[in-house]
Amino acid sequence: MKAYLTRRYWFSASHRLHCEDMTAEENQAVYGKCNNRWGHGHNYALEVTVAGAVDAKTGMVCNLADLDEFVNQNILERLDHQNLNTLREFQGIVPTTENLCVAVYNILDRGFTPAQIEKIRVEETMFNSFEYAGGREVRP
Amino acid sequence: MVYLTRKAEFSAAHYYHNPEFTAEENRRIFGKCNNPHGHGHNYTLEVTVKGEVDQRSGFVLDLKQLKELKNREVIDVLDHRFLNQEIAEFKTLIPTTENLAISIWQRLESKLSVARLHRVRLYETPDLFVDYFGEA
Numbered sequence: 001m002k003a004y005l006t007r008r009y010w011f012s013a014s015h016r017l018h019c020e021d022m023t024a025e026e027n028q029a030v031y032g033k034c035n036n037r038w039g040h041g042h043n044y045a046l047e048v049t050v051a052g053a054v055d056a057k058t059g060m061v062c063n064l065a066d067l068d069e070f071v072n073q074n075i076l077e078r079l080d081h082q083n084l085n086t087l088r089e090f091q092g093i094v095p096t097t098e099n100l101c102v103a104v105y106n107i108l109d110r111g112f113t114p115a116q117i118e119k120i121r122v123e124e125t126m127f128n129s130f131e132y133a134g135g136r137e138v139r140p
Numbered sequence: 141m142v143y144l145t146r147k148a149e150f151s152a153a154h155y156y157h158n159p160e161f162t163a164e165e166n167r168r169i170f171g172k173c174n175n176p177h178g179h180g181h182n183y184t185l186e187v188t189v190k191g192e193v194d195q196r197s198g199f200v201l202d203l204k205q206l207k208e209l210k211n212r213e214v215i216d217v218l219d220h221r222f223l224n225q226e227i228a229e230f231k232t233l234i235p236t237t238e239n240l241a242i243s244i245w246q247r248l249e250s251k252l253s254v255a256r257l258h259r260v261r262l263y264e265t266p267d268l269f270v271d272y273f274g275e276a
Contacts, residue, residue, distance in 0.1 A: 019196050030197050032204065094198035098142045102193070128203060131143040131188075138143050138190075138258075 004118055005061045006049040009071055011080035014041035015095040045123040050115035062115035070112045075104055097124045101132040143258060144200045145188040148210055150219035153178040154235040178222055184263040191255035201254040213247045237264040241272040
C-alpha cells in the first residue's frame with residue numbers, strides 16, 4: 001500500500017539572478033530587480049514529498065526523524081543563511097527557484113535511501129511556488 | 141519539467157440560478173446562493189504552468205509575463221464584478237466555482253506560449269477549492 005508523506009522546512013538565503021552569457025542589458029531585461037548586483041533574499045519554504053509502501057510493523061512510509069536528519073544535514077545546513085550563488089550547485093547555473101528545486105531534488109534523490117523522493121516543492125514568496133518530480137508528471 | 145505556480149486574489153459577486161428550474165427547485169438546489177441580489181467572495185486563484193527550464197535564464201517562463209497575462213486576462217476582467225451580470229459567459233452559465241475555474245482556464249490557455257498551462261486551482265473560500273486540468 002503506497003502512501004505519500006510531505007514534510008515542510010524553512011530556510012533563508014540570498015541570491016542574484018545573473019547569466020554570464022547575457023549582456024548587462026539582457027540581464028536587466030530578463031531578471032529586472034532580481035539582477036541587483038548585491039543580491040537579495042527570501043524566506044524559502046521547502047516541501048519534501050516521499051513515497052513508499054507503509055511498513056506493516058511501524059505504520060510509516062519512512063521515519064520522519066531520518067528524513068529530518070538528512071534534510072537538516074544536506075540541505076538546510078548548506079543553504080540556510082547562505083548566498084546561493086556561492087554554492088557549488090550554482091556555479092555556472094543561475095539560482096532561480098526552478099534550478100533550486102532541481103538541485104534539492106537531486107541531492108535528496110541521490111542520498112536519501114529510506115524512501116523514494118516523489119517531489120520537491122519550493123515557495124519563494126507567498127505568491128510563487130515551484131515543483132519538480134525528477135522530470136515525472138507532478139501528481140495532482 | 142518544472143511546475144511553477146503563481147497565486148493572486150480577486151473579489152466578485154454572484155448568485156446561482158437556473159431558469160429551467162422552478163423557484164422551489166432553485167431554492168432547494170442552490171440554497172442561500174440563490175439570492176438574486178447576489179453575494180460575494182474573496183477568491184484565491186493559483187495558476188500552475190509546466191515546462192522545461194531554459195538553459196540560459198534558468199526560468200520556465202518569466203514570472204512578470206505570467207503575472208501580467210493573469211492580471212490582464214483574469215483579474216482585471218473579474219475583480220469587483222457581478223459575474224452573472226457583467227461577464228458574458230455567465231449570462232447563461234451558472235457562475236459556480238467549477239465553471240469559473242474552467243472559464244479562467246479558457247482565458248489563459250491559448251495565450252501562453254513558452255510554458256503549458258497545467259492546472260487552475262480556484263479557492264472560493266479557504267475551505268473550498270476547485271482544480272481544473274483542461275480536457276486532456
